[in-house]
Amino acid sequence: MEKTINIKVRVWRQAGPKAKxxxxxxxxxxxxxxxxxxxxxxxxxxxxxxxxxxxxVFDHDCREGICGMCSLYINGHPHGPDSSVTTCQLxxxxxxxxxxxxxxxxxxxxxxxxxxxxxDRRAYDxxxxxxxxVSVNTGGxxxxxxxxxxxxxxxEAMDAASCIGCGACAAACKNGSAMLFVAAKVSQLALLPQGxxxxxxxxxxxxxxxxxxxxxxxxxxxxxxxxxxxxxxLSHIARLNREYICAKLQD
Amino acid sequence: MAKKKEDMVDTAKAVANKVVKAVKDKVxxxxxxxxxxxxxxxxxEATEKVAKAVKQAAETIADGDYVTAKIPEGxxxxxxxxxxxxxxxxxxxxxxxxxxxxxxxGLAGASAAASLGxxxxxxxxxxxxxxxxxxxxxxxxxxxNAAKNYQNDGDSVYRLxxxxxxxxxxxxxxxxxxxLAEVSNSIIDQCVAQGVPFxxxxxxxxxxxxxxxxxxxxxxxxxxxxxQQLLLGAYSALSxxxxxxxxxxxxxYEMLDVxxxxxxxxxxxxxxxxxxxxxxxxxxxxxxxxxxxxxxxFLSTNAMASxxxxxxxxxxxxAYFANPCFAQIHPTCIPVHGEFQxxxxxxxxxxxxxxxxxxxxxxxxxxAIRAGKKKPTEIPDEDRDFYLERRYPAFGNLVPRDxxxxxxxxxCDAGFGVNNTGLAVYLDFKYAIERLGRDVVEARYxxxxxxxxxIVDDNPYETPMMIFPAIHYTMGGIWVDYELxxxxxxxxxxxxxxxxxxxxxRLGASALMQGLADGYFVLPYTIQNYLADQIQVPRMSxxxxxxxxxxxxxxxxxxKLMSVQGKRSVDxxxxxxxxxxxxxxxMARSAEGxxxxxxxxxxxxxxxxxxxFIPGSRNDLNVELEKALRLxxxxxxxxxxxxDALNREESCGGHFREEYQTxxxxxxxxDDKFSYVSCWKFEGEGQEPKLLKEKLEYxxxxxxxxxxxx
Ligand SMILES: Cc1cc2nc3c(=O)[nH]c(=O)nc-3n(C[C@H](O)[C@H](O)[C@H](O)COP(=O)(O)OP(=O)(O)OC[C@H]3O[C@@H](n4cnc5c(N)ncnc54)[C@H](O)[C@@H]3O)c2cc1C
Ligand code: SF4
Ligand code: FES
Numbered sequence: 008m009e010k011t012i013n014i015k016v017r018v019w020r021q022a023g024p025k026a027k028x029x030x031x032x033x034x035x036x037x038x039x040x041x042x043x044x045x046x047x048x049x050x051x052x053x054x055x056x057x058x059x060x061x062x063x064v065f066d067h068d069c070r071e072g073i074c075g076m077c078s079l080y081i082n083g084h085p086h087g088p089d090s091s092v093t094t095c096q097l098x099x100x101x102x103x104x105x106x107x108x109x110x111x112x113x114x115x116x117x118x119x120x121x122x123x124x125x126x127d128r129r130a131y132d133x134x135x136x137x138x139x140x141v142s143v144n145t146g147g148x149x150x151x152x153x154x155x156x157x158x159x160x161x162x163e164a165m166d167a168a169s170c171i172g173c174g175a176c177a178a179a180c181k182n183g184s185a186m187l188f189v190a191a192k193v194s195q196l197a198l199l200p201q202g203x204x205x206x207x208x209x210x211x212x213x214x215x216x217x218x219x220x221x222x223x224x225x226x227x228x229x230x231x232x233x234x235x236x237x238x239x240x241l242s243h244i245a246r247l248n249r250e251y252i253c254a255k256l257q258d
Numbered sequence: 259m260a261k262k263k264e265d266m267v268d269t270a271k272a273v274a275n276k277v278v279k280a281v282k283d284k285v286x287x288x289x290x291x292x293x294x295x296x297x298x299x300x301x302x303e304a305t306e307k308v309a310k311a312v313k314q315a316a317e318t319i320a321d322g323d324y325v326t327a328k329i330p331e332g333x334x335x336x337x338x339x340x341x342x343x344x345x346x347x348x349x350x351x352x353x354x355x356x357x358x359x360x361x362x363x364g365l366a367g368a369s370a371a372a373s374l375g376x377x378x379x380x381x382x383x384x385x386x387x388x389x390x391x392x393x394x395x396x397x398x399x400x401x402x403n404a405a406k407n408y409q410n411d412g413d414s415v416y417r418l419x420x421x422x423x424x425x426x427x428x429x430x431x432x433x434x435x436x437x438l439a440e441v442s443n444s445i446i447d448q449c450v451a452q453g454v455p456f457x458x459x460x461x462x463x464x465x466x467x468x469x470x471x472x473x474x475x476x477x478x479x480x481x482x483x484x485x486q487q488l489l490l491g492a493y494s495a496l497s498x499x500x501x502x503x504x505x506x507x508x509x510x511y512e513m514l515d516v517x518x519x520x521x522x523x524x525x526x527x528x529x530x531x532x533x534x535x536x537x538x539x540x541x542x543x544x545x546x547x548x549x550x551x552x553x554x555x556f557l558s559t560n561a562m563a564s565x566x567x568x569x570x571x572x573x574x575x576x577a578y579f580a581n582p583c584f585a586q587i588h589p590t591c592i593p594v595h596g597e598f599q600x601x602x603x604x605x606x607x608x609x610x611x612x613x614x615x616x617x618x619x620x621x622x623x624x625x626a627i628r629a630g631k632k633k634p635t636e637i638p639d640e641d642r643d644f645y646l647e648r649r650y651p652a653f654g655n656l657v658p659r660d661x662x663x664x665x666x667x668x669x670c671d672a673g674f675g676v677n678n679t680g681l682a683v684y685l686d687f688k689y690a691i692e693r694l695g696r697d698v699v700e701a702r703y704x705x706x707x708x709x710x711x712x713i714v715d716d717n718p719y720e721t722p723m724m725i726f727p728a729i730h731y732t733m734g735g736i737w738v739d740y741e742l743x744x745x746x747x748x749x750x751x752x753x754x755x756x757x758x759x760x761x762x763x764r765l766g767a768s769a770l771m772q773g774l775a776d777g778y779f780v781l782p783y784t785i786q787n788y789l790a791d792q793i794q795v796p797r798m799s800x801x802x803x804x805x806x807x808x809x810x811x812x813x814x815x816x817x818k819l820m821s822v823q824g825k826r827s828v829d830x831x832x833x834x835x836x837x838x839x840x841x842x843x844x845m846a847r848s849a850e851g852x853x854x855x856x857x858x859x860x861x862x863x864x865x866x867x868x869x870x871f872i873p874g875s876r877n878d879l880n881v882e883l884e885k886a887l888r889l890x891x892x893x894x895x896x897x898x899x900x901x902d903a904l905n906r907e908e909s910c911g912g913h914f915r916e917e918y919q920t921x922x923x924x925x926x927x928x929d930d931k932f933s934y935v936s937c938w939k940f941e942g943e944g945q946e947p948k949l950l951k952e953k954l955e956y957x958x959x960x961x962x963x964x965x966x967x968x
Contacts (some may be wrong), residue, residue, distance in 0.1 A: 009596065022347075023878075036772050038599055039596050041595055041596055041715075042596060042598045042599075043600075043713075045599045045600065046599065047598075049598065049600055050598055050828070053827055053829065053830070055966075056827045056871060056873060057827070059871070059873060060873065061873045061874045062873065062881065062882065064879060064881060066388065067562060067768050068387055068394070068561045068562050068563050068850075069392075069394070069396065069397045069561045069562075069602050070561070070562060070600065070713075071601075071603050071709060072395060072603075072709065073397050073483065073486055074387070074392040074394075074397065074561065074764070075391070075392060075396075076387060076388065076397045077692075079478065089712075091708070092712055092756065096709070096712045096713070097813055098712065098713070098715070100715065104465050107541065121532055121879065122879050122964045125879075127388070128388055128389065129388065129389070131389070132389050132390070132391075132497065132500075132507075132509075135391075135493070135494065135497045136497040136498070136500050136501040138500065139497060140452070140494035140495065140498045141451065141452050141453045141494070142498060143448075143452060143495075144373075144376045144447070145369075145372070145373040145376060145448060145495070145778045145782065146444070146778075147777070148447050148448055148450075148451035149447065149451070150447055151446045151447045151449075151450040151456075151464060151465055152406075152407070152408060155462025155463055156458060156462050157458075157462055158459065159361075159463065160459050161455050161456070161457070161458040161462075162455075162458075164453075164455040165455040165457075165480060165481060165487075168455050168487060168490065169481075169483065169486075172391055172392075173388065181458055182810075187669055195453065195455065196453050199453050201450070201451055201452070201453045202453045202500050213687075236909045
């Protein structure tokens with residue numbers, strides 16, 4: 008037989024960017040423990056629609072932990088209490104019968120609320136636009152096997168490149184710093200010969216964009232890496248710092 | 259009318275054939291010395307050319323009934339080079355004055371927008387998500403094909419072309435597929451230059467794996483996150499252009515219509531999803547790369563926002579919808595487990611490299627497993643039926659997807675399915691772990707195993723995974739010619755949204771290849787052939803009546819939806835449509851079932867337009883309204899899929915009609931009758947669409963029955 012639980016969901020509701028928000032609590036019964044957290048919210052929304060109320064707005068798309076669209080602060084943790092997962096991969100078996108679950112949007116200066124649990128994360132795109140790329144045009148590039156790359160470096164670059172741009176790092180940080188996100192990209196490209204050419208300029212451009220957009224400074228609390236659903240390691244921040252110092256020395 | 263035209267074509271052909279025969283007979287009589295022989299041979303050749311021209315002309319005159327794709331002349335391997343050598347180009351100074359709208363930021367859209375920006379065009383790029391990096395392409399797991407032959411295992415451009423044509427069950431256009439195989443290698447070069455961290459061997463060179471339908475290792479991959487890494491590559495190129503100002507990015511926007519002025523696409527109408535405002539955008543040309551329509555089935559492996567709406571909008575403005583019934587059911591997805599379920603999760607095809615698929619040999623074992631009385635690990639090897647290895651010894655677990663899906667269904671229908679529903683089979687890594695060790699298996703598939711464990715709460719290192727087929731990809735889509743132009747001038751369609759390269763079945767790791775081929779290496783060329791003639795066209799005002807009318811139609815539709823104020827949520831109606839699609843337009847179709855589907859879909863459509871409830875306001879962020887607009891279009895697509903499936907009285911690739919199968923249950927094509935692309939033309943609301951045909955001529959490969967047994 009399917010196992011179910013009864014829960015209360017305490018959700019942040021906010022009609023618009025400038026509106027004043029508040030928590031509302033909803034009761035939800037017979038929630039299958041096999042359903043995902045977002046499926047639980049679907050069921051709650053279905054209930055709200057039946058009561059002719061506006062459903063709760065939240066971001067999501069792939070629902071398999073890869074697009075980085077889902078967010079949510081659940082019981083005080085970005086992406087909830089389970090480790091190494093995004094909110095969409097979190098399952099209700101992680102919660103107890105009778106529990107009250109608190110759901111909030113990302114709270115970060117640089118991610119303003121759009122509605123309810125949906126926030127504006129375009130600041131991350133802007134940081135990428137400042138330099139998160141190798142400047143090559145389509146066509147006219149060498150054969151893919153022309154430059155051998157050690158498996159070790161390729162694998163580490165891949166680990167860094169696993170960042171899904173969800174924003175949990177900045178949301179988890181008491182300073183609201185985007186350092187882990189920036190470090191993941193800088194580090195990925197610094198580990199590959201293709202990316203090294205522009206390494207110093209990239210680190211500088213992305214960091215100064217980060218400051219400009221109102222993200223805070225990194226004070227090495229490590230909260231970001233602890234909450235990152237993709238286990239992006241703090242060692243990338245160390246590499247970013249090295250790249251940045253090199254850039255400064257070149258000035 | 260149509261009949262008359264068909265007769266005309268037949269008469270013309272008959273006359274042409276008669277002439278050729280008469281000439282041939284004469285040649286046989288008179289050819290006795292070398293000089294005459296040469297002369298009559300020349301006459302013969304000329305006559306044959308004339309006959310061919312007459313046939314083609316007749317088909318073209320029969321306008322509308324046949325569609326031609328503007329395939330360049332010459333041998334297969336030279337067509338694309340010939341095209342590029344002779345096409346028109348736009349000079350740099352003029353490029354800046356030409357606006358191009360690109361809708362979509364998946365692999366196809368992002369690569370096209372970035373490349374067009376680099377060339378100097380003024381690009382406007384749209385997507386539904388909050389960032390271009392989140393397009394559904396991000397979820398592709400397994401890999402991307404290319405004919406590099408780095409493994410020295412006998413691969414070549416021709417072999418990739420051949421495998422793709424064969425995999426598609428001879429329902430794809432030869433010239434397009436050859437071009438795809440040709441540019442595949444450049445894609446890998448491009449991605450590596452961007453810093454895409456593909457998997458490598460210890461020597462530092464790129465690694466490959468195998469995918470279904472191929473006997474070589476040509477698939478490049480980045481762990482189980484290939485789509486993510488390729489999309490981030492394209493996204494980085496796009497970000498660079500946004501920074502430079504050549505591309506203007508519109509996120510959280512949804513296209514609601516294409517605007518056609520004097521027969522040419524000149525812009526779009528889009529809804530700002532944050533404010534609810536309807537906005538108008540002009541461009542000299544419009545490129546649509548909005549992905550596939552698999553979500554017509556409600557439950558699919560597609561992302562939640564994946565939709566078929568742009569395709570329906572183009573179709574209703576006159577672009578043909580091609581082969582809508584060609585949809586791919588992927589064999590390895592996590593089985594459905596509850597009514598609350600919102601989507602299905604794919605387990606990558608790459609798992610079939612090392613996993614072995616089986617069900618119990620004995621019915622009583624299957625029953626015991628279903629009742630929870632036995633565990634799969636308790637079934638000894640000799641009582642396991644590795645049915646793919648048994649039925650298809652040459653390809654084994656790596657048969658193409660359509661074949662693997664049907665084989666799973668066959669076993670489950672016969673009563674050997676597992677899981678409490680009986681709708682699942684096992685994918686077992688025990689053997690791979692014994693052979694390679696747990697570490698190697700973890701390095702190859704770790705993230706997929708983790709994903710499985712989080713969803714199912716079972717450890718696939720210790721007990722076999724359970725899998726079942728699910729809808730995954732749509733080969734059908736908007737019809738495009740060789741230049742990727744739709745039947746509306748200036749309107750292009752790329753990526754999964756078009757119908758082009760995969761025929762009736764797509765091979766694994768070929769969608770990423772096609773999306774990037776279209777966006778990086780094909781469209782940026784072909785669109786210039788059109789734009790070169792547009793340099794004199796000044797930017798148009800969006801106050802034109804065509805824009806106003808398109809916007810009004812959308813406003814009316816939204817008002818109508820908002821005012822229904824019924825009792826049903828959008829999702830509840832969408833689920834209903836999905837069940838009909840799965841039951842009658844899914845893995846096995848029949849004339850009777852399809853007729854039932856058409857009737858039932860009409861009922862659901864009626865329910866939708868009379869009982870849906872959309873809370874909130876239209877002038878605000880309104881997710882229910884967004885979903886309702888998409889569902890309205892899925893209902894149209896469902897109908898088209900069923901109609902097309904009913905028309906296609908044959909089994910080929912992913913389209914399986916129960917009436918057309920061999921005694922062993924394999925698909926039975928009807929080449930004499932259905933060697934064509936079905937192109938559906940919209941004839942007005944409530945009217946039956948008209949069927950046009952693009953004939954598929956196989957000049958360079960001989961059509962065979964697909965055989966994966968020997
Ligand atoms: C789970 C999964 C795994 C896969 N794995 C593989 C694999 O290993 N190898 C492989 O080759 N293929 C794979 N595929 C298939 C492949 O991922 C897709 O076919 C391909 O990524 C589609 O790319 P696209 O650019 O055409 O569209 P998408 O990536 O779907 O992008 C569509 C874009 O259009 C936008 N859009 C849609 N509608 C509108 C609108 N109305 N207005 C504005 N914007 C709109 C969206 O926002 C998005 O940006 C997989 C598919 C799935 C579902
Ligand atoms: S570093 Fe981690 S938490 Fe930060 S955006 Fe990337 S995946 Fe999310
Ligand atoms: S919805 Fe895509 S990561 Fe959660």
